[in-house]
Amino acid sequence: MPEIDLLHEQAHLAAARTALARMRERTEAIEVNAADPIAAAYLARTLYYRAAALADDPGTALFFGRLDTADADRWYIGRRHVSDEAGDPMVIDWRAAVSTAFYRATRAEPMGITLRRRFGIAGGEITAYEDEHLTDAAEPESRSAILAAEIERPRVGPMRDIVSTIQPEQDEIVRADADTTVCVQGAPGTGKTAVGLHRAAWLLYAHRDRLARQGVLVIGPNRAFLDHIGAVLPALGEVRVGHTTIADLVASRPARATEAPRVAALKGDARLAEVLRRAVWAAVATPSQAxxxxxxxxxxxxxxxxxxxxxxxxxxxxxxxxxxxxxxxxxxxxxxxxxxxxxxxxxxxxxxxxxxxxxxxxxxxxxxWPTLDPAKVLHRLLSDPGALSAAADGVLSVDEQRMLLWDKPPRTAGSAKWTTADLVLVDELTDLLDRTPSLGHVILDEAQDLSPMQLRAVGRRASTGSLTVLGDIAQGTTPWATASWADALTHLGKPDSHVEVLARGFRVPASVITYAARLLPLIAPGLAAPESVRDNPGRLSEHAATAAEISDRLVALVHAAVQAPGSVGVIAPDADIDRLSTALSGAGIEHGVLGSDHGDVEHQVDIVPATIAKGLEFDRVIVVEPAAIAAAEPDERTGLRRLYVVLTRAVSELDILHSGPLPSALGG
Ligand SMILES: Nc1ncnc2c1ncn2[C@@H]1O[C@H](COP(=O)(O)OP(=O)(O)OP(=O)(O)O)[C@@H](O)[C@H]1O
Structure with a gap:
């Protein structure tokens, strides 16, 4: 790597930074001069977003790659477009069509590229580079050390973007046609979430006018997950993408009650759509008089x-x-x-x-033909056996109808204590009465966990748009988890969509994935474990203790884990969280408790209830009492699936601390 070349690239970065600062100053200097106050507010907001998108993060370099083409063009590829005073590009947005070759060109298909250069970056500065001469047959193929370093880096804080190292199979999904609904099945850590977020950013670049107007929404399983992923799109300059949980999506009113899983599962069954449709249209009375x-x-x-x-x-x-x-x-x-x-x-x-x-x-x-209120329609169905049987006759069995009816019906819809599953039904009813507006694109993560009725709720929010559906059948932990993507896509209203499989794992090291994969034949026969692309095989240790020793042993393991940089996740049965948190506090170990605090303070150590670990990752993970984590679920398969999720959160090390015997499927 000649020093002179490195100096030249560093100079280009400095010049690009100056140019970006100038672009931002110009945007900030534009005065809003519109007579109409609405137009003025719109313009001011647009300028605000444009200036925000032109912010320079000193911690990252403005570009991470360079392409030299056979036509003697040279393109620097970065997070956003930067041009010089003459308007000539100094950095090309990674989402532009010319950047595609950076991710996909190969020696077999160089796509007009003679040189691909990847930059090594530390603290926002270029420290190294690595070249591939794609048309030089004599050059030996070698694995990118810069890519390896990015994958191996210790994880700290929330999820980061992967623009500099998107892999060809991921890029195909990111840049799939805007009108195409893509479904991605992938084992833990194969980059599904990362791909979904980069797809949102690409769509907004390629179809800015339409999609900024219609809206792009990311749906994830819980708040802790949204906190984990929430910084990725803003770092890519996209500050206007909504993020929500599936529960919040349909929360027209608060959910104040819970119910038996089998009742919730029935309420999530697609047959309820027909029952609700009939209940609504039954309100139209046959006229007897002229x-x-x-x-x-x-x-x-x-x-x-x-x-x-x-x-x-x-x-x-x-x-x-x-x-x-x-x-x-x-x-x-x-x-x-x-x-x-x-x-x-x-x-x-x-x-x-x-x-x-x-x-x-x-x-x-x-x-x-009365006007109807959705909550009142549901209130009547769940309280009045006659109304329910009229709507459900031939659709639900008598036993199922009995299961749906309230034991003690609330007097009015206003006083009813709705469950989460009820609110999905209210959402369906709302749509039967008045069409739900469609967004331009919806990214649905951990989609395997949604009930058919929840999938319908998401699908109607993309009825004229498209979806990116991400998930892993083996990680389905709800009683209504989907058994096949064909079913899920049908409920989403996109039955003909294509399913892509991601097979290379970027998170979980080989030793850990081999261990967790012992569960696969029981939880998802037919699905393969990912092939780990991490060089470091990781470390996996089991620690047996007595029940009385668990807290002290945990404190010792956490003490050891915090010696190195990187996040530490203690994943435990939900019922043990308070006790373990008290033990860590007693030992003076600062930590967050996910699900209770709101992720606004970053900690090196987080305690994570097993039920919200999905989608998260930590450099080192300590799983406490795996058998109890599995036993807390309503059935064995769901329990082992929960365990599979929990065991696959680690980036470098996994400690398993247990007093009871390990589940036999793990070899215990
Ligand atoms: N091309 C890549 N380059 C570098 N890192 C990557 C790449 N793809 C994925 N990763 C990293 O791998 C980790 C796992 O990615 P992600 O969370 O998107 O996986 P996932 O398939 O959604 O996992 P899960 O099923 O457990 O939710 C993240 O840290 C992500 O940044």
């Missing part, structure tokens, strides 16, 4: 059978309940006008409108 509209001296009649035809036609149009209702007075007025014409009158549009607004028409509509 509509009579007095106008002046005359009274106009629309016979009940004509009204019934109108209702049938409106019902069959596929419009939402309230939209169809809004058309009802117009259709009735049309029939009144036909009667007028038959009587020799020639009514015009104004007559049509005035008939539609006539009090007789209004009260007839109100009597036969």
């Amino acid at each position: 509509l009579v509209v007095p106008r002046g001296a005359r009274r106009w009649r629309v016979p009940a059978y004509d009204v019934a035809d109108v209702m049938d036609e409106l019902r069959s149009r596929g419009a939402r309940f309230h939209a169809a209702r809004a058309m009802f007075p117009q259709r009735l007025a049309h029939h009144v006008l036909l009667a007028m014409e038959r009587a020799g009158e020639s009514p015009d549009d104004r007559v049509h409108d005035s008939v539609a607004r006539n009090p007789a028409v209004k009260s007839y509509v109100a009597a036969h």
Whole structure:
């Protein structure tokens, strides 16, 4: 690596930084001069976001790669576009089409590239580089040391972007066509979350106008997960992507009750969609009496059978309940006008409108086609056996209907204590009444855990857009976890979408993945363990102790773990969290407790209840009482799946501390 070249690259970085600062100053200097206050506010906001996107993070370099092309062009590839005073590019955004070759060019297919240079970066400065001459047949193939160092680096703090090292198979997903829904199955640590977030950033770059308007949303399993991933998109300059949990997505009101898993599973069953649809449309009453509209001296009649035809036609149009209702007075007025014409009158549009607004028409509509409140519809279904059986006849068995009914029905919908599964049903009802607006793109992470009804709730938020669906069947830990991606995609409303498999694992070292993979034949037969790309095989140790010794042994293990840089996660049964936290505090070990605090203070050590460990990672993990973690779940398979999730959070070392025997599937 000639020193002179390194100096030259460092000089280019310094010049690019100066250019970026100038771009930002220019943006900040633009005065908002719009007469209309709404336009002014819009412009001010746009400029604010543009300036934010031009911020220079001194901790990262503005570019991480260089491409020299056969046409003698030279492109520096970085996190955002930077141009010089003349407007010529100094750094190309990693999402631009020309950057694709940085990720995908190979010796077999050099894509017009003669040289690919990767930069080694430390503290925001270029410290090294590595070249590949893609058209030089004599150059030996070697594995990138810079890529290896990035993968092996100790993890500290929340998740970071992977723009400098996106792998070809990941890049294919990141840049998949905007209208395509992609489903990614991948074992723990294969980069599903990373790929999903980079796809969001790429989509916003490639289709900024449409997607910034329609919105892009990331859905994850819980708050701790969102805290873990929340800095990735802002670091890529994308500050406007929404992040939410699946529970918050449908939380039109607070969930204040819990219920037996089998009841929640039934409420999440796709058959409930039909029950709710019937319950809503049953509110349209078959007319027994004619509509009579007095106008002046005359009274106009629309016979009940004509009204019934109108209702049938409106019902069959596929419009939402309230939209169809809004058309009802117009259709009735049309029939009144036909009667007028038959009587020799020639009514015009104004007559049509005035008939539609006539009090007789209004009260007839109100009597036969009421407006509905979604929570009230559900309240009635769960309290009134007659209403439920009318809606569920032939769809749910009598036993299932009994399971759904409240033992002690609350008096009103307002006083009901809804469960999380109820709120998903309220969301479905809301959509039956009034169409849910669609976003441009939805990234759904840990999708395997969603019930069919939850998948429908997500799907309707992308009804005219597309989705990136990420998950791992082996990590499904809900009683309603999906058994196949084909099923999940059908419930999401995208049945023909393609499933991609990511097989290379970037997180879990070989020794740990081999250990965790002992569970795979029991929890997901047919799924393979990832092939770890980490050079370091990691360390795995089992520590047996008596129940009385667990706290002291944990303190000793944590003390040892914090000696090196990198995050430490103590993952334990939910029921043990308070006790273990007290033990660490007693030993003077500062730590966070995920799920209780809000991740606003960063700790080197976090205690993690097993049920929220999904999607997280720590440099070193200590799993406490694995058998109890598995036993806390309603059935054996779910228990072992939970354990599989917990065991696959470690980047370099895994300690297993146990007093009870280890689950036999692990060889205990
Ligand atoms: N191409 C890459 N270069 C460097 N690091 C990568 C790459 N791909 C993934 N990683 C890293 O591997 C780790 C695991 O990635 P990620 O969390 O996206 O995996 P996942 O498949 O979602 O895992 P899980 O199923 O456990 O949620 C992260 O630290 C991520 O930054």
